[in-house]
Amino acid sequence: MTDKGKRAKVDEEEGSEPIDTELVDSIQKLQEVQDELEKVNEEASDKVLEVEQKYNEVRRPIYSKRNEIIQGIPDFWLTAFLSHPALCELLNEEDQQVFKYLQSLDVEDFKDVKSGYSIIFTFKQNPYFEDNQLVKVYRFSDDGTTSVSGTQPRWKDGMDFTNGVVEKAGNKRPPSDESFFKWFTDTDNKDSMAHDEIADIIKEDLWPNPLKYFNNEGDDDDDEFEDEDAEDDDNDDDDQGNGADEDGEEEPDEEEDDEDE
Numbered sequence: 001m002t003d004k005g006k007r008a009k010v011d012e013e014e015g016s017e018p019i020d021t022e023l024v025d026s027i028q029k030l031q032e033v034q035d036e037l038e039k040v041n042e043e044a045s046d047k048v049l050e051v052e053q054k055y056n057e058v059r060r061p062i063y064s065k066r067n068e069i070i071q072g073i074p075d076f077w078l079t080a081f082l083s084h085p086a087l088c089e090l091l092n093e094e095d096q097q098v099f100k101y102l103q104s105l106d107v108e109d110f111k112d113v114k115s116g117y118s119i120i121f122t123f124k125q126n127p128y129f130e131d132n133q134l135v136k137v138y139r140f141s142d143d144g145t146t147s148v149s150g151t152q153p154r155w156k157d158g159m160d161f162t163n164g165v166v167e168k169a170g171n172k173r174p175p176s177d178e179s180f181f182k183w184f185t186d187t188d189n190k191d192s193m194a195h196d197e198i199a200d201i202i203k204e205d206l207w208p209n210p211l212k213y214f215n216n217e218g219d220d221d222d223d224e225f226e227d228e229d230a231e232d233d234d235n236d237d238d239d240q241g242n243g244a245d246e247d248g249e250e251e252p253d254e255e256e257d258d259e260d261e
Contacts, residue, residue: 049114056113067106077099077102077210078096079214080213080214084206086201087201090183092179095161098126101124102124103123106122107203115140118138119135119199120134128156129155130156131151134153136149136151136183136199138196138199150185150186162179162182
């Protein structure tokens with residue numbers, strides 16, 4: 001029995017398909033080329049970061065000039081937030097009163113832009129909290145994780161919107177909705193697949209051009225698409241109506257033709 005088993009195993013190995021050495025060589029060469037591309041991509045990424053860091057320095061004085069102008073426009077950031085289709089839902093009535101004291105909003109990348117950034121809200125002296133600035137910081141690690149830290153507002157007596165009670169005119173009452181200011185203290189660690197949507201919207205959408213939302217131009221593109229769709233629907237209705245007229249057109253009656261003759 002043992003000899004038959006060994007003989008069967010040898011026969012099975014001898015009967016296996018031969019290795020395609022040309023295919024193996026091609027795959028190995030392809031891997032070498034792919035490794036070369038990866039090396040070039042890494043170099044390109046480093047160059048892109050260098051350019052981004054350079055232009056961050058170029059943008060900085062322009063952003064400062066923009067902030068100086070914005071400070072002379074009443075309720076600029078409040079209006080921009082309320083005109084933004086996503087951010088407008090985050091401010092309750094009490095938050096809107098605080099935002100009237102918002103002097104500037106800044107987004108600052110770290111010197112190594114891939115390592116993180118800060119979102120900085122600067123307020124004028126106000127009756128709500130002691131802080132001049134509220135900051136949210138995002139730090140990105142090489143292992144793909146994100147650590148988040150934020151300023152805990154030092155609320156004045158009876159003004160803490162985030163604890164669910166607001167004191168006004170000597171009476172305590174619940175705020176209308178959850179306060180935006182809870183976002184500053186929401187610092188749960190985010191894994192590599194998670195995103196802070198509010199931070200992304202502020203950094204990538206609102207911050208580059210807040211004037212667009214202050215002027216309430218954010219939905220212009222959507223309106224154009226809606227107008228085009230409406231025109232297409234009208235044209236389709238007209239075409240269907242014309243088609244119905246053509247299909248429903250009756251031939252002249254033979255008797256009428258005879259009477260004319």
